[in-house]
Amino acid sequence: MxxxxxxxxxxxxxxxxxxxxxxxxxxxxxxxxxxxxxxxxxxxxxxxxxxxxxxxxxxxxxxxxxxxxxxxxxxxxxxxxxxxxxxxxxxxxxPIRSFKGIDSKYENIDLVMIRENTEDLYKGIEYMINDNMANGIKLITREASEKICRYAFEYAKMNNRHKVTAIHKANIMKYTDGLFLEAFRDVARDYPNIEAQEVIVDNMCMQLVLRPETFDVLVAPNLYGDIVSDLCAGLIGGLGxxxxxxxxxxxxxxxxxxxxxxxxxxxxxxxxxxxxxxxxxxxxxxxxxxxxxxxxxxxxxxxxxxxxxxxxxxxxxxxxxxxxxxxxxx
Structure with a gap:
């Protein structure tokens, strides 16, 4: 091969x-x-x-x-x-798993961060309006959101995990993150045996530091997933x-x-x-x-x-x- x-x-x-x-x-x-x-x-x-x-x-x-x-x-x-x-x-x-022998404030961490990888602000659609103003477009589609959420639930199902948590900011980003959250809820209905949870991204960061053991599989749009996955790496001692x-x-x-x-x-x-x-x-x-x-x-x-x-x-x-x-x- x-x-x-x-x-x-x-x-x-x-x-x-x-x-x-x-x-x-x-x-x-x-x-x-x-x-x-x-x-x-x-x-x-x-x-x-x-x-x-x-x-x-x-x-x-x-x-x-x-x-x-x-x-x-x-x-x-x-x-x-x-x-x-x-x-x-x-x-x-x-996957975020603790290693014995690594200096960390936590033990027995076992999380999986699943991040949408193709759109959101990382699509790279940005431009200069004038010399002093730039704009970036946060692109979220139902198709990509449903696909990543279904991947997360399928991952949980196949790996005997019991909860999937959606990370969002739909209280502010009502159209973009709202669409992602709507897709998450639609997909979650197909997996009644897996707990579906929704957490706002800033609260998520705090909760991961306070009680990471309460989470299992996390799913997020591209930008939040990038940030939160590095936070999770910090729980086990770093990106190494x-x-x-x-x-x-x-x-x-x-x-x-x-x-x-x-x-x-x-x-x-x-x-x-x-x-x-x-x-x-x-x-x-x-x-x-x-x-x-x-x-x-x-x-x-x-x-x-x-x-x-x-x-x-x-x-x-x-x-x-x-x-x-x-x-x-x-």
Whole structure:
């Protein structure tokens, strides 16, 4: 089986190498086809993607992506947004689970953030009215809202979860978020055995900090989902352990959601956990559930022991040493 590997910017190539080493160690029947994308690639080529990348994803259907940089306030388009729109990966799925051995204020967190991935303000429809005034359009459709809400309820059903919470601001955004909420209520009627809950986004942020254990599956439009998913990552110690899957009807693109960390790039001290956990999600979707669980368990065991871990989680190990420790646990 062939799949596309996009190392990305900064620490991306180092953590992508970790995935390649573990693929080899586990003797997985996956052949990685590597393509470049991101700000560093664009600096020399003026292109966001290496030629052939889009065609390769179209052919192989699977991709794993490292972090890519998006300079603030420039015309450079986000690689993430471009890929999501290109391949209609409408569902962004972010499992948030606690790891023993990670410094966090919470224990036993087990949430799933499901975010609409193709519209809202991230559609990128914005323009200058004059030199001192800009406008952005918040595009919400019934079709996309129903699709993401149904995905959330189906996910809950298939994974034995019992509640789906819609995140919104329909008290203010009466047409756009109101439409999203209406779609959520319509879909919820088809799942009478799953509790449907509605929470305003600002209250949601507070409730997640106060009592995260009361939530299960969360579903939200694009912007709120982006913000709240990072808040959820904070509950387990940060983005270093936050994998993500971008799911469409035909294509799946998995990624580490953290930044490219240019300050430590090339030093072989980056934590590859988020990309490895994204790889585990990919293996699970490929039907390799046993291998996915083996990888997660090995990673969790190394982290819990705390002896051979990277500096960001209190250790002195290199990326290579951390990866080798996981391989030995496997």
């Amino acid at each position: 062939k799949a596309v590997l996009i190392p990305g910017d900064g620490i991306g190539p180092e953590i992508a190498k970790s995935v390649e080493n573990i693929t080899e160690a586990m003797k997985l029947d996956i052949e990685w086809i590597t393509y470049q994308a991101g700000a560093e690639y664009a600096t020399t080529t003026k292109e966001v993607f290496e030629p052939g990348l889009v065609d390769a994803i179209k052919e192989y259907k699977w991709a794993l992506k490292g972090p890519t940089a998006t300079p603030i306030g420039t015309g450079f388009r986000s690689v993430n947004v471009a890929l999501r729109q290109q391949f209609a990966t409408y569902a962004n799925v972010r 352990f936050a994998p993500s899957g971008n799911i469409g009807d035909e294509y799946r693109i998995y990624e580490a959601v953290h930044g490219s960390a240019p300050d430590i790039a090339g030093q072989n001290i980056a934590n590859p956990s988020a990309l490895l956990l994204a790889f585990a999600l990919m293996l699970e979707a490929m039907g390799k559930l046993e291998e996915a669980n083996q990888l997660r368990d090995a990673l969790a065991a190394v982290v819990e022991e705390g002896k051979i871990v990277t500096p960001d989680i209190g250790g002195t190990a290199t990326t290579t040493e951390f990866t080798q420790a996981i391989i030995e646990k496997l």
